[in-house]
Structure formats: structure tokens, C-alpha cells
Amino acid sequence: MNLLPLIERELRVGARQTFTYSLRVAGVGALLAAGCIFWLMTDSSADFGARLFVVLHCALLGAIWVLVPMLTADCISRERREGTLALLFLTPLRPANIVVAKAMAQGLRAFTLWLAALPALAIPFVAGGVGWKEAFLSTVVSFSSLWLAMAAGLVASARCRNATRSLAAAGILSILFVLVFPLAMACILVATFELSRAASSWTSLTLQVWNGLNGEGSIIDLGFWLATDWDGFWATKLIGPGWGRWSWVVVGFGIVGASSLFMAAWLIVRVTARTVERVWREEPPSARVLWLQRKFTTPIFCERFFRRWMRWELQRNPLGWLERRSWSARLVMWGWTAVVICVYSSLFANVGLYERSFYGVQIFQAGLLVISIAASATGSFRRERENGVLELLLVAPLTERQIIGGRLRGLWGKFLLPETLLVAMWFCCLTMLPGYTEPTEFGILVFFVGTFATLPVIGLYYSLARKSFISAFLWTLLAGIALPWFMARLANTDDLSGRFFQVLGLDAARTDFSLQFFQAALAVVFFLLMRHHLQHRKFAV
């Protein structure tokens, strides 16, 4: 296998991409942000170092599961789009060679992310309360996650040609792996601990582990505790004095690490390589696929009405029509509407679920909708940038304001139905149904309403400003959610807020709507920036 030229090329290309470096900064930034928030929110105590370690370990896992699939999601699909994958197949390289070379290059990039985070991870060791045993367990879990997250990205990248779809598929696979990984981990560790009980009569480690959950929760919960070291789980339940018990823990975690590596290798060498072998010729869709597409993506009733509606939409707002004309856009709109209806139906049909999980489900659902809006907005002008239509639009008799406004209305319209449904149902539940007296929940609802309104503006700006979709997506989330939240926190801190809002003459806004104020202000700034950049033809090419 002559993989070196391919690896070298991948690394050279990666070295020229600013995204490679900004990803490391994002990873370390996430860790430091988590550490800072923890430091601000908790009092320093004797076990400060141990508790900070848990926070940083969880933040690192989160960064791995979010950033690594993003990093790898476009590595094969981009080659497919640019037509260079077929050129590789004209050389003596085989599909497995290509995929393994890609995996090694991407793995190295992901490894540098972990290396960059290492200094931040060392802080708890300096603070005290954390030993090398925790470091070992954290490394095993991190690397197992890293391999699987990378495999998720590669599998998705081989299957999809389109960058957005590849990213979405990588995200879905990543979520699936996040659920399966703790489950598998719990099963492996429980089996190992059972074996340890059979081998030596000194302990019942499994029982102790189970007791850690106080008799509550499922095996998935146990897996999450084992993977994340939640509440210092490792120190209290796994790491004891002496070598007897610890050696079995090492064996258990070793099996977890080896299994993850084996699983990732199987996914890369077998699944991804086979997919690449199947798709590299870029055959046109088969008659069966075309039939399925026609059958399930065209309206079967009120066809004339829909056609007239779309013509009216085209006449009124051509840029918005462009955003909503495809079947995938319709699928997003109606799919989200169906999801919201299903979630509320399940919640209302099951009183227990409603009482136990209403708040969490709401947040999760709204969060996913926000991510979906961000992905749609950041992919919005990208296609026009890439196929050159943006240049044609800019020489058509449309002002920059009309181009941006038209597209924004298209984006808002695409998500209006599920958003309205979600907000209306949430509001009704808050005001009419019993059991929810949490005063902060109104604030969260208003935050989501503000995000639904402002995120498309910021996403649209980054779809023009950033060449890489993933970079644009991350910047959108950062500028659309994290930045206003941080600014609002800063403004509401007693020593700063007074001065800040007094200067602006908005002292009253401070208590209730400071977050929304910053969201709106940022949206206006990004709108003006976007118009200015379009007027001066400054966009990524």
C-alpha cells in the first residue's frame, strides 16, 4: 500500500486551511470556557481540582463528538464534488487504501485537537485531587470517542456528495454513537467486573458500580456515568487502594478502548471503503431511485394549488422561492412540523412523561430546531457562491438589500410553521397547564424566539463570508448564541451592567430582555455588514 503520497497531500491541504487551526482554537476554547464557567459558578473547595477535571473531561468529550465528525464529514464528499476521487481510482490505489490514508490524515488532525487541549486538561492536576489513574481512564475514553467520531464522519462523507447532507449524516451518526458508546461501555465493564468477582472473591465491583446510581437509572445511565466520570464516579467507585481492583478496571477500560478501535477500523476499512468503491463512478440515479423521488417528493393532491402558490411566491420573492423550491426544503419544513406535533402528542398522551421530561424535551427539541436553522442559513448563499449565480444576481436589477431581504424571508418562511407551533404550544403549557412555575422558563422561551428570528441573519452573513460550510456553521452558533449570551451575562453582572446600560440609556432592559437586546443588536450589525460586503463584492470565493 503506497499511502504516503495521499497522506502527504491531505496534510498539506489541511495545513493550508485556516479551519484546521481554528478547530483547535475552538476545542481549547470550549474547554477553557467550560472551566471558566465552572470557576465562576462554584466556590473553591478542597475537591475543586477533581470537580474541574470532570467538567473539562466532559467538555473534551463534547468537543470530540461535535468537532471531529465535522472535521471529517467533508473529506471524501469534497473529492466527489470536485471530481478528484475518480482520479485517485485511476492510480493503482484501492478503495481501502484511499479511505485508510484519509482516516490517518484526519486522525492526525483530530489528534492535534486533543494535543492542543492537553495543557487545559493539566490544570486540575496542578490544582490537586486528581491522579494518574483518572488521567489514564480519561485518555482511554477520549481516544475511544475520537476513533468512533472520526469513523462517523468518514462513513457519512463517503455516502453523501453534498456537504450539508454529509454534515447532517455525520451529526446523526455521531448522536447514534454517543448513545451506543456508553451502552457498550457499560456492558463491557459490567461483564469484566462480573468476571473479576468470579476470579477473586474480594469484591463485587458491579454491585458497587450499580450502587453508585442509588438503584436508579438504566444501563445507559450507568454508561454515561462511566464515560463522563460524572460526580467523581471514577474516584469513588472504580479507583480504590491496591492493585487488585484497579487491574480489573484497567482490563475493562482496555477492552473498551480496543473494541472502539476495532469498531472504528471496521467502519472505515469495510463500510466506508465499500461505499467509496460503489459510488466513485458517480453513476446517475437508477430508475428505481428516480421513481421513489418522484413518488415521495411531489405533491399528490392540490397539485395545481401548490403550483400556483409557488408561481406566486416566485413572482413576489424570487430569492425566497429559491430557498424553498426544492423537495429537501419542503421536507425540512414539513418534517419539523411533524416532529413538533409528534413530540407534543407523546407528551400529552403520557402524563408521566409529561411531568418528568417536559422541560428537557422542550429544550432539546428547540435546540435541534436552532441547529437546523443555523445549518440552513449557513448553507443558503453557499450554493450561489459556488455555482456563480451570486454574480449573476448582483448584475440583475436587484439591490443588495432586496437580495438579502428576499433570502431572509425565504429562510424565515421555511421554518415559520414548526417555530410557531413549538412556541405556541410551549407558551400554552406554561400559562395554562399545571406543574410549571419555573420563572426562568419564560426567559428561555423568549430566548428561543429571539434566536429563531436572528440566527438566519447571522447564518446568512457567514454563508457569504466563509468558504467552508463547517466553519460558517460554527461561527454562526458562536455569534448567534454564545456571543449574545456572554454579552448578556457580562451586562447583568452587577459591577458592569449598571454602567453599560446607563451609557446606552436602556437601564430598564437590563433585568428582563438583555439577551434579546444583544441578539437583535448583533443581527442588525451582521445585516449591515453583509450588505456592505455584497456592495463591495467581498465574499468568499
Added chain:
Amino acid sequence: MNENIPPVIPIPNASPAPTPAVQTFGLTRMYGTIAALSGLDLTVNQGDLFGFIGSNGAGKTTTLRILATFLAPSAGRAQILGYDVVGDADAVRHVIGYMPDFFGVYKDMEVTEYLDFFGACYKIPAAQREKTVSDVLELVGLSEKKGSLIGALSRGMQQRLGLARVLIHDPRLLLLDEPASGLDPRARIEMMAVLQELQRLGKTIIISSHILSELQTLCNRVAIIEKGRLIYSGPVQGVRDQMSQGRVVWVRVATDTARAMELLKARPEVAEVTPVDGEIKVTLAAEDTDHSIVAEVLVHGGARLLELREDQIGLEEVFMRVTKGETQ
């Protein structure tokens, strides 16, 4: 066609010269410290089929982009049918059709959908759009493909679709950047025929191309640009005459080539006679000499004349002579 088209500045009947379709005055465009255009002065008359020639990086695309209002000039100004490309950009956009050197298509759209979309962008009323789309498709010969996905069209067809898009709002000036690049010979000839038809319909066309042999027969005027500077602008024949160093006539006789050469050398109208591969190369002394004098001398001298043809300098030869192949 469009209600929003501002009125064009009227051309006074008394004036012998019509308003030029395009006029640039010291047009300059800088990219950082690099000057893509340096003080370009260009005039294109209405109804011209104007060839814009230059090496890669000479500044052709930059000029067309400025004329299309996509780029603003760093210095100088440009007028299209009397409108300033910066100050009256909106009015300019109504009267021009710009076809860049890439397709600019959505491959998952149908042909009519694509044209319908751009028609809506140009604010053509919905009722009128259907007929307009049908007309332009017929003009470019794509009527049979109206329901096809753009991704399924060949390169030549996509190029023709680009031309159809340019025509959708019935512009008076077409700015075509390499419209025939990458096309097979048949598609190129068809494209050129469409352009001639458009010129006949009264459109002014500026076309940048590397295929000079075609421009030579297609265009009535050309401009040659190098390193952002205009080298020549005028009729095609003008540049040929300017470049030719004496007229050359090639002669082939049946027998006794030496005798024929002596007959020709004896005439004062002939500057030089040279034998080349069985033919005689005759260089005439003056530009305005009628080349029939060569035939007359040979026939009266008893030589059996088989072939006589005048050697015309081609646009490619002209281009190679006037440019040094330098780019920015």
C-alpha cells in the same frame, strides 16, 4: 418588455453619430498593487459585433465585469448607452445582458424553471414570462429541452442556456465572456450563428474569445488589450492592413517557373519574387496595387497560370505580432 426600464437618453436625429453603446474613459482597476486595467479608453458603437481580444490575464474579464456593474472601477469611468456604470448601475442592468465565463446554473433545476427564476429577478410579469421563456429557448435552439434538468444537458446546451438567460429581459447590449470556450466545432458554429442573428436583430454584442479565426469572420470591429492597456481598437480589416508588411500574392505555374519569376521581377509594381516549395511568392511594392497585374504579366508573357491567391494576414497573426504575451 420591462416597465422598470428607465428611458434611454434620446439620440437627436440631427446628429450624424449615434450614441456609442459603450464608452470608457481612462478605466482603471487595481487589485491590491496590481493594475488589471490601466487607463482603458474604448468605444463600441451601437449594432457592433465587437471582438475583445487579449491573452489570459490581460484584463478582458475585468473590463466586462466593470461594464456589467459587477465591479467598480478604481479610476476612470464607463458609460453604457449613455448611463454611467457606477452612478446609474440600476439602469445599466436593465439594458445589458452579461454572460460570464462560467455557466452559473442550478443543476437540479429544469430549464424553464431556471429562466423563469431569472425572469422574475428581472421583474418580468408572470403572464409575459412564459412566452418570453419559450421565445428565447427557440432562439437558442433549446425548445426541445425545456423540461429537462440542467444537470442532464451537455456543455454546449448549458452554454446556450446561459445565452438564453442573457436574452430573457431583451437587453440592448450583450457582454459575452468566452461564450464558445469548451464547445465542440458544431456547437461553436451554431453559437456564432445565433450571435449573428442577434446582431441582425439590432443588438450590440461584445464578445471576448480566444478563438480568433472565428472572431475574424464574425466581428466587424475588434479591440486588442494587453497588460490592461488598449493596443488596438477598430475594424478588423484595419488592423490587418496596419500589420501587413506589403501585400503578398502566391502563384503556381504549369511549367518553367524560372521564366515566370523573371517576368515578374521585370515589373516595377513587384518588390520581391521568391520560389517556395514549387510556388512563387510575389511581394507587391505598394499596398494599393491591384494584384491582377501579376496574372496579366504572366499570361502575356506566355506562362501557363494554374493558381493565384492573395495572402491575407489573419487575426491570429496580427495578435501574435502586436502582443508580447505579457500578463498582469
